[in-house]
Amino acid sequence: MRSEQDVNRAIEQYADTVKRVCFIHLKNHADTDDIFQTVFLKYALSSRSFESAEHEKAWLIRVTINACKDLLKSFFRSRTVSLEQVKEQTTTLSDTDNDVLQAVLKLPEKYRRVIYLHYYEGYTAPQIATILNKNVNTIYTDILRARKMLKQELGGELDD
Amino acid sequence: MTDQLKHAFDSIHADEQLKATTKDSVFRQMRRSQRPPVLFGRRTLQAVCVCMLLFIIGGVSVYFSPTTLVSIDINPSVELKINRFDTVIGIESFNSDGQALMQTVDVLYQPYSEAIDQIIASETVSTCLSENELLSIAVIKLDEQQGDSILQYITTATAQHKNAYCYALNKEQVSEAHTLGLSYGKYNAFLQLQQYDATITPEQVSQMTMREIRTLLFEFFDTESATQANRPHNGNGNRYGKGNN
Known part of the structure; x- marks a missing residue:
């Protein structure tokens, strides 16, 4: 078991990352x-001991994704939220940010995941494949398709 | 594209309240998991302890309650207390020879069969038997079925000794024995002697061997028989006797 000090540091350091994955x-x-x-x-x-901060972060991302998947699969989960409610959550954002996030959220789950991991966290396809425990080629395909769908969704708003 | 996505995702933050709630909840669960697990509440534990105590007391009480008593008299007089599990739970001597015998055998908490075999095979009893002493083994049955089994075993175990005799006694018949300082077997003999000689005392019987008691009994019996034979016969004259005609 880790110390409260360690946990406190991890929450301060990775809370935003976990929040974004959520x-x-x-x-x-x-x-x-x-x-x-x-x-x-x-x-x-x-x-578990981590080799580096990056290793620790990747572990937390994987655990968060798994926890989210488990929650979504949960039979007892009854709290569903409409897209309108999601919009309410992001009302404090600028129009551009809001549009981009709404477009991401419209994508299928697996594409949302790779978009976030690749474009925001900066992971390469092999790294994403390791985190998600998937084939690298599948990840490459997912990134391409996600990018294409996102462009279609945002029309001309998304620069290359 | 990357910049736009980065900018958009950068705008998502975990608020301080969420961090505080998480820390509070995680720390609480960490402290709870550090405590040793409490399997039972205090009341449950107390109830279990009381039940166990009663069970132990009950078990001990059952174990140490004799269900059959065996009185072995030759000159050493000893008594074995046997519980329902066929184990010897007590041995008591009723004279100095009995005390000496107890020092040479180790029968406590042994099965009764081993205890009986050991006593019969002991040097003291073997010497007495070789000197033509009489071995009396009385079984006082508190549990009828077990008493029968023990009597049967003893009868078989002593079958080779012509001077040994085994018999069953009723507890009520010999209940006074210990208050007079006699073993059940000797008390039974004392009662028989008293029928012929009311002056005989328990102390005298205590010091006598079973052979001496038996010899005395035969003497009394013979004397009485002779007395009866000499008494005038009031019959019809078809029997032996002097008659009064």
């Missing part, structure tokens, strides 16, 4: 709270 999966604040507690408790109770 955002592309859940679209819901209440579920995000649950995922936060699940992910950081798992981190607290884990005795």
Whole structure:
């Protein structure tokens, strides 16, 4: 088990990352709270040692994605949120940011994931394949398709 | 495209309240998991302890309750207390020879069969038997079925000794034995002697061997028989006797 100091540092350091992963999966604040507690408790109770900060971050991203998937599969999950409610959550953003995020959220889940990991976190296809435990070629295909769909969604708003 | 996506995602932040709630919840669960697990509440534990205590007391009480008593008299007088599990739970001597015998055998908490075999095979009893002493083994049955089994075993175990005799006694018949300082077997003999001689004392019987008691009994019996034979016969004259005609 890790110390409270370690956990405190991890929450401060990776809370935004976990929040973003939750955002592309859940679209819901209440579920995000649950995922936060699940992910950081798992981190607290884990005795795994990380080679670097990047390694630690990748582990937290993978755990968050798995927790989100589990929650989405959960039979007992009844909290569903409409896209309108999601828009309400992002009302504080600028129009451009809001449009971009709405376009991302319209993509199928697997494309949302690779868009975030590749374009925001800067992971390469092989790195994403490792995190998601998938074939590299599949990831390459997903990135291309996601990019194409996102461009279509945003029309001329998305620069190359 | 990358810049636009980065800018958009950068605008998403975990608010301070979410971080605080998460820390609070995670720290609480960490502290809980550090505590040793409480399997049972105090009341449950107390109830379990009381039940176990009662069970142990009950078990001990059952184990140490004799269900059959075996009185072995030759000159050493000893008694074995046997529980329902066929185990010897007590051995008591009723004279100095019995005390000496107890020092040479180790029968406590042994199965009764081993205890009986050990006592019969002991040097003291073997010497007495070789000197034509009489071995009396009385089984006092508190549990009828077990008493029968033990009596059967002892009868078989002593079958080779012509001077040994085994019999069953009723507890009520010999309940006074211990208050008079006699073993059940000797008390039974004392009762028989008293029928012929009311002056005989338990102390005298205690010091006598079973052979001496038996000899005395035969003497009394013979004397009485002779007395009866000499008494005038009031019959019809078809029997032996002097008659009064």
